[in-house]
Amino acid sequence: MKNLFVRFYVGVVAAIALAVVLILAAAARRGGPEDATPAELERDAARKADYYLEVTQGYHWLARESLLAQPPEQWDAVVERWQPHFRYPLSIQRTSEVLVPELPAFARRRIEAGELAAWPQTSSVTGEHVKLYLPLAGSDRVLVQQIDIGPTLEALLELVGLDLVFFLVVLGAAILALTRPLVRHVTRLAEATSAFGAGQLDARASTAAPEPVAHLARTFNAMAERIQRAADEQQATLQAISHELRTPITRLQFALEAAGGALGAEAAARAQLDEMAKDVGEIEALVEELLTYARLQPGAPPVERVAIDLADMVDGVVGELAPLSPDLSIEVDAPDPAVCTGDPKHLRRAVSNLLRNAQRHARARIRVRLAVTESSCTVIVDDDGPGIPPEGRERVFLPFERLDASRNRATGGHGLGLAIVHRVMQAHGGSARAADGDLGGARLILSWPRLAEAPPLR
Template identity: 35%
Template sequence: MTGTDPDAGSARERSQGLARSLFRVALPRWRGGRYSLSKLFFNFYLLAMGSFVAIAFTADLVISTAQRGITDDYARRFMRGTITLIEDELFRHPRSSWEKKIQTIDEKFSYKLGIVERITLDRKLTPSQVDKLDAGDIAIDHDGDIMYHRLGTSSLVLVVGPLAASRNPEQTDRLPLELRLRLLTWSLIGVIFGIALWFWIRPVWRDLEALRQTARDLGDGDFEARSPAARSQLIAPLSDTMNSMAERVQQLMATHRELSCGISHELRTPIARMRFALEMLTETDDPAERERLWGMMEADLDELDHLIDTSLTYARFEREAPEPHFSSVRFADWLADEVESVRLLGRDLELAVDTSQLPENLAVDLDRKAMPYALRNLLRNAFKYAARQIRVSAELDGERILIHVDDDGIGIPPEEREHVFSAFTRLDRSRDRSTGGYGLGLAIARRVLELHGGSATADAAPLGGARFTLAWQARQ
């Protein structure tokens, strides 16, 4: 890699400041105890328990209403015998003594008995209950849990109830047994639900705290920070997304630093040559010398233009990872056309294309916009180092298509073959103007092949120099 300079350092500081600002905007506002585990627990508990109680009471009301008719029929059948016996007992005595007799009978029952005039019930009972009463049936008042039965054809009505009332003086001020059981049941449910909720929400809170701390570290510029493995399956996708985002940001920052440092270094050489040529141009009147200096500056401008174009291409592949658009091509014809389009750059080098190992009329799927970047960059690299000849060949290996670009140059040491695909990486012997380059061509080629789900590799060539191979699935 090339060295850094003050301009690259300031660019790195600006990019880090931008990343910190972005993370601070996204940082959860959980500072100063605004949100705590206990507050989260109680808010969630009240919401969940309140909803549960409301649903339970609503369901109980609906079920009670639906079963009321069934309950009424059961109660009538259950109490009909008792009421009939009381009625028969009253009919054995004169009507004038019924009030006294009902008080005597009342002492033998746990619930209250009484006799009222029929006309007094018109306002207490509904029209349907009055109709039942006049028909000689038992009318039930649900609000007071009281039963009414007309005594024969008289205007008197037997009143039985309230059925739930107790005659025990000690229980007069106490809550009804049913209500006490309900309160006890709901209390137990609330406690059990609270304990279960606490053990469920505690790991969630710990995961949220870990995410908060990771976001804070990233906001402070520590791009190595990662969220630990989440204990809760609810937070696990968020934690994975946070880590993926951090890795992507770190990768983009590294690419930005790499491009900034590399480009700032590469710009110095042509700019220095142009400044030197301009100074010489002002000091000479020789037309031939002036023509030579103009040619030097034009070459430097072309070099600057190529550097900027190549850098933008590499940055686009690094930043956007564009979606590939595959189309099927007749591969032998496509390969021959692409090689022919750059043949002039090879000057007097011998450039051959061998497709004899391919099946006839083979069709291959590739991105017709991106794949030429990879092939042309391999050919340009071969043009720099080949001594006399370059050979491009292709073969079908199972489901994969392979393109080999061989040259008879100086080759690449085994320990450098993977390293040459990194951006702005050049072998020491290539740092002269005769070969030029910025170490971006091979990096772009690898990015293109990754876009195709394939690979770009370097090896020794049969011609004695370097072999670069592009491999991907022939059918996508």
């Protein structure tokens, strides 16, 4: 708001100032050398000179009488005494010094005739610089005065300064009244855009705004509708396929068990059936992960937020998974208790997926660290495996994303584990990210806000 107001205000003031300067410049040039002949210019100067002589004749009569009352040799001293009382220069000069070649003819004729003369030299919008000549009778001496007719800059500021300040204040109030609603509507549109980008697919911008902001809001809403509809259709299709796959998978499992019982001791056939059962089990696990991933889509109902002992939950997950990799050392560094808030089921799934991922890629060690503060909860899982290159640390949280041969099907998994972790953190208003670990391999970090108040510990 402040930046827009300042830029708008400075722009308008600069435009007004430029317009005033151009108007004054045009006024100063109007009737100037470009628009008039020398004869016309001299006639205009003579007309101005007559006006100046008319308005100053009383002063000059006093000056002439005062000087002529004194001997000529004292005139310079008299003028010197007068000078401190005048804001412009006074001097006594000889007639030959005054009659310079550039002196206009109308002024020259008056001086030679012993008459009061004026020479307007330069002019501007605010005034003119004029030389006044007072020939002193009975001598070849002339009293010369160089005056600026018109208000000074200080006088102008004193005259219009308060009005100018009032004008600027009124102008600022008008600009503020115009820009404040615009800023408010644009801010709301930006908030809706940020919410939509953060996963709230039902976020919409208010169209109760002046054009063109209203048009921009309508365009955004139409785009958001299309994206939400496509996402909903995609999720519905994914869930439908997952549910439809469950029935034939279950039938296959029963058929394989029945076939195994019928074959009895035939070792080769039994081993083949066991491999088939493992494949069916992997398909079932994939379907379950797809369903979990679909349930955690952006815009889904909010997850449950209760108080849980994170340390106790992590110990339970480690106890369940440690037997699957007896050659690995799994260390847990956690405060006791480490009370945080969140959905127990989904957080347990996220921690389990992180630990399973570390088990697939670690060589000898895995370390799990917990940190709980008044405002946040953090889980950090390090392993001593090959690690994740910097360019792939965001991609690992995409569904079905595999970076290289060290993290492919040969190591197990379906490519949905870390994608589910990412969606669990999204549902909790947190984040999941990858980094370099202290053990030389990958480090995966989960962080989410801790609610000040939550239901009792579970």
